[in-house]
Amino acid sequence: MGESLIICDNVGKKFCRDLRKSLWYGLVDSLNELRRRDVNEPDELRPGEFWSNKGISLEVRRGECLGLVGRNGAGKTTLLKMITGLIKPDQGRIRITGMVGAMIALGAGFNPVLTGRENIYVNASILGLSTRQIEDRIDEIVEFGELSDAIDAPVRTYSSGMNVRLGFAVAAVMVKPDVLILDEVLAVGDLAFRNKCLTRMAEIMKTSAVIFVSHTSPIVNRYSSRVAWLDGGKLVKVGQPSHVIEEYSASFDQQAGETTSQPGWTLESLQLNGQCPNHESTVGWNEPLSIAASIRLPEKKHRVRVKFQFSDSEQRPIATAFSETMETGNSGNAQFEMKLDQSLLAPGKWFLSMAVFPEDLLSYHILANAGWTFQVSSGRQDFGADRIHFQAQWKHQ
Amino acid sequence: MSLTKNLESSVPKKTAHSIAQLPVVEYSSASVLRNPLGLLKVIGVDLWRCRGLAWVLFHRDLMAQYRQSYLGYLWIFAPVLTTVITWTFLTSQNIVQSFDTDIPYPAYVFVGTLIWTAFSAALTQPLASFTAGSAVFMKLKVAPEAFILAGFGKLAFDLAIRLLMLVLVCVLFKVAPAATAPLVLVAIALAMLLGGAIGVLMIPIGSLYGDVSRIVGMVVAFGMYLTPVVYPVPVAGWSRTLFELNPMTTVVLASRDWLSHGIGSHGPGTILIAVISAILFFVGIVLLRVFLPHLVERMGM
Known part of the structure; x- marks a missing residue:
């Protein structure tokens, strides 16, 4: 296990669902920042606010993959946004070591009128590649996305599957990051492409510290070394994937009759x-x-x-x-x-x-x-993510 | 064999990911202004790094804008031409009293409009570019300045094309350019700097509240008539004072003089405007950085 690349120490973040109030708080927070004051009373909530993240402490090392599960609105995306440095925590500290790669918005900056090839340049530049690096990789990107026929057609003629394939291909061949953030992006394209993506991700995961969010439990189970379950902004449990996922699944309210x-x-x-x-x-x-x-x-x-x-x-x-x-x-x-x-x-x-x-x-x-x-x-531990397992007769010579 | 072994152990191990050389960032609720030098350094590095991205975005917008139109780049001339034709028509038909201008009236309006659009477009561009790019930097850590820079690039491109047309207008209306004519470029740059500085300063509040861009739209439309764009500065009265308080009056007057007369007396005024605009621009960029995480948080709702 490598060095700790992601460290969250007692991280908290407030959130406000009332649009007007939220905008006003945004202005107040900005002005406080200008007055070189830290967040106003970090422990107290203003009217309309709630804790979208509270008391989150976790650590991810190189070579480790932390799966993040939780229901919609549990605070997963907020946590990822703080880790990528897009928004500031209201409480606690986050320490990130190394280059951060995030696969959150696939195909960011795509312009539908431009061709796939032109959009690769835009998207890859947004992800931080230089023009030369893009030129070196463009063939690889087109090949990975299986788009050689359509690459010079405007992106708006693409099917939605082709669109995500292009987005994923650009992100997948970027420079290997030290820290990788994945937000529900693995479920793209058809089955064959999905497997290709997962294989690619598994490759990157070996040398990075990864946090990924997915609602597909078998995938979380298979790729994470640990799973963290977030509920109501708090960490309910962190631990061995199968255990945490089992408890998480059991927590769903029984469906009403x-x-x-x-x-x-x-x-x-x-x-x-x-x-x-x-x-x-x-x-x-x-x-x-x-x-x-x-x-x-x-x-x-x-x-x-x-x-x-x-x-x-x-x-x-x-x-x-x-x-x-x-x-x-x-x-x-x-x-x-x-x-x-x-x-x-x-x-x-x-x-x-x-x-x-x-x-x-x-x-x-x-x-x-x-x-x-x-x-x-089952007494056996070797079941993967598949939901049906045959008991077969095996022969070998 | 033992010798090589000794040698190997005496050399410090170099791994591909030696932790010492990796950048470390820490995020907390502390104000970034507690370390102003650090902030300036980050801004500087980001600005330098984002030049490639700004170029690609500029290129993208340029190509995308006219790909869906037959007349393409001709549309760049349209707004300037409409103003010139409208006002030439109004004055020639005596609907509006004609003005005593030292160069032919259409050329007069053309120069005024050229400088005014440089200012007004630079004023609205930063917020527009910021909003258009927000979908990207609300999700990915990308320097928002790249989008603003690309917007300015697009603007500069449009102005360059209109400048070519200015040459045509000069020939057509027999305006003899003075030796200082190239200084018109400086006037355009100055108008853009002033407009851009105000525009960047508006981003933090403008991105949160939609009122800002509406107010700006109204003020800019009215402001054109407080600037000697289509008619000269009034000879007397409180309207004259309003004109004189308007920094764009200096810039527009300077540009016309530089085009056809000479250096004139605009030196100190324009230099002062340049210095103040540059300071405001810098303050705007720093403010944007200080406010950015809060803007992302609130815009991302």
Whole structure:
């Protein structure tokens, strides 16, 4: 581990959402600065203000990558802005050693009327490259962005994906910084390009002190050496990525019951491996998983199809079990059960939802998403960011 | 073998990232003016470093501005021509009384407008460039002076083209240039310096409150009529006092005299204006730096 390049010591920053007041405070702060006074009463909030960052202390060394997670408005961007030196902290100190590179505004200064090539010059100059350095790298940039066909066309003819590719390519081939700040920029372009970006970032990360913000937990998990969780401007926890991310995901309020159904149809109960799924429910990877649902329905026979859907910690649907058409009895009650011999869901947090459709699938009887959640655990530690893991038969010679 | 080993150990290890040679910055709530020399040094270094960026931005704006138009650079002449044609029309038709000018009236208006636009455009340019560039330096650490410098570059380019037209106007209206005619360039530079200084001073408040640019727009429109741009200085009355208090009166009068008469008596006045403008300009640049983090914070909302 190298030397400490980013040191934040008890950093605090006030923020004001009232536009008029904020502008006025800006003026007052500026005048105080002119009178060589430090921030007026650094510990007290003026009307309308709140702490957007408070008591933040952290340290990032060369070769280390700190992932920053937290909900929108938790103060992540404010912290990054202070670290890049764009705004001043109201409390505490920040000490930065070495050259700072920030990938925050991809494609800064792009002019849509100009060609991609012309815009590379503008964007790279903004990032601090000299004309000669740009000339040396321009082929590399065009190649990295996979834009050789379109590079002499005006940027406004580009698709949005091409636009970010160009922006990322310029930033990615710049001089290697000592300190690198990444704000949600890794999720650009299509899958192939995204992987290329991640590989490139991983390369830079080896020799820099990196702070990066991402809402994609698996990426944070995979690339960070530590993760800091920011909530309400304060550091809730700093530590090993998988632990912090797990706690962070668990902190989301359970989704309010979002169950809609047609008159006469109700979901009575739902059980996962014999019990109602909750935060403590655990299922082993590659072990049996069963879900049973019991519903009440109008007293006649119905031909229905039932669906269970599994979504990952960010509520993205990952896997589905969809039944064939089943006929119910006419007693007004029905039970459905789904069984998997081996669940291939990867370790982590999962959300479960269910639906009952009529045979033609043109409408629904029940859509139930009551925030059912469970954990998948495994003795193995070698799972990456992928959400499904096969248990395969391997051969070798 | 032991010899080389000894040699190796006696040489201090040089790593690619020896921490001693890396720049260290510290951010805190302390006022940057507590270390004024340090601030000046930072400004100086940044200004020097941003020249490349300023050039690229200037180039970008120049190319982008006329790429979407057929008449292209001809538009640079349009505002000056309109003023000349309007006032020539008004006076020739006796809608407005004609003025007794020592050079043909259209040439008189042309020179006046040339100098006045140098001033008024330099006045509004800094805030406009700052606002246009704010999207960039609110997110990245870039010297905002680069954008302002690029704006001045664009302005200088426009004025240079209009100067060429001045030559044409002189030929057309048979204005015999004096030996001091090249000093018109100095007058233009002076008008830009004065306007630019006020413009840069306005950025801190102007970027926070939209009122500023509106007020400036009104004052500039009115100010043209308190300057001998399209008519001479009134002979008497309180309007004459207003004209005389206006530093641009000196600059405009000087430019016309330098073009067709000679050095005249404008030396001390213009030098004084130059010195004061230069000081104001410097103060404006320093103020901008002191205020910048606060502006970024409040504009970034």
